[in-house]
Amino acid sequence: MSHFHNPIHTSQPDTEQAIDRTVPEFPVAESVDEDNYFKTNIPPPYLDELREETLEFIKYHQENTGKKIALVTSGGTTVPLENNTVRFIDNFSAGTRGATSAEYFLELGYAVIFLHREFSLLPYSRHYSHTTNCFLDYMTQIDGKIEINPKYSKRMLEIYQKYQYARDQSLLLLLPFTTVNQYLFSLKTVSKTLHLINTKALFYLAAAVSDFFLPISKLPEHKIQAQDHNGGKLVVNLDPVPKFLRRLVDSWAPGAMIASFKLETDENILLKKSRQALKRYNHQLVIGNLLQTRKKEVVFVSKDAASEPVWCRLTDEELKLGVDIESLIIPHVIKAHQEWIEEHE
Ligand code: 9Z3
Secondary structure, eight states: OOTTOOSOOOOSOOGGGOOOOOOOOOOBOOHHHHHHHHHHSOOOTTHHHHHHHHHHHHHHIIIIIOOOEEEEEESBOBEESSSSOSOEEOOSOOSHHHHHHHHHHHHTTOEEEEEEETTSOOTTGGGGSSSSSOGGGGEEEETTEEEEOHHHHHHHHHHHHHHHHHHHTTOEEEEEEOBHHHHHHHHHHHHHHHHHHOTTOEEEEOOBOOSEEOOGGGOOSSOOOGGGSGGGOOOOOOEEOOBTHHHIIIIISTTOEEEEEEEESOTTTHHHHHHHHHHHHOOSEEEEEEGGGTTTEEEEEESOTTOOOEEEEOOHHHHHHTOOTHHHHHHHHHHHHHHHHHHTO
16 A cells, blocks of 8 residues: 555565474373462462453443353463563464454454453454554545545444444453463463353453463573573573463363364364364364464364364455454354353253
């Protein structure tokens, strides 16, 4: 659109050059791993505030609207290499899946707790941020005054009205995290608080959670100096992040409806890994997706032994028109949630 934006995109790695380093699966977290993790790592200082906000939100909806609640996690988690963090490991996720899904949950009658990576995409504002267009490109100058360019105003009004409704009805609670440690403490706290009051909530876990981290016991306080290391090399030795999904299923929100995403880059193992995740964590639904095609197809793998995997795909035409795949995913997940509620009543 604007002459200022060039068409080069730097976020696509050259996959031809990739080396296959298959990492074996590590075991699910048992309660001792949970105890260990939460005893030896430090909770974020704002955790009580997070709990209070969650409680207030759930109570408000229980007493005033009776709306179903979805906890949506979104965006990537960081792994700091220093306590006063100059460097950290991150992943690709911009939070598109989570932010877009939250919009469809809201539209279809849910109240949403949005546990997201701070500064990643948010419902509604995502349409105008982090894109190749700067928000200024949506504006125009008329008689020395700045206005929304009429070309975009119809669409923007539609989005604004949905945003305004969600805001005025207090339908969206935004809770941020940055590091994987903050994410884990927050997920545990929010899940337990939610489950205390509302055992029929839906968990929709779309955040891209790091599999590896540096425990606080090994974290240097200050910026790592080049001369501290052999020949100036930095060797990073990371621990596996305990597989907490099993703890969520068994202990934090037992019996809740949980949908998790499984991310792979190799299409040959996506179904196997998705089935394996369902078996290991014993929850209700895994939505498999490939990094390369995540915006146009996903596969639903559910617990029902008789059910075959269900693929959900956008047509080329729909893709061209900018249809969100989440407009197909969310109704499917809501249907599963509804059936699950009826089964458990
Ligand atoms: C996903 O698979 C999400 O769909 C994406 C969305 C992260 C691919 P974007 O933010 O991407 O729209 O750019 N999330 C789950 C990723 C994850 O960490 N899953 C764990 C795993 O695969 C299981 S909980 O092992």
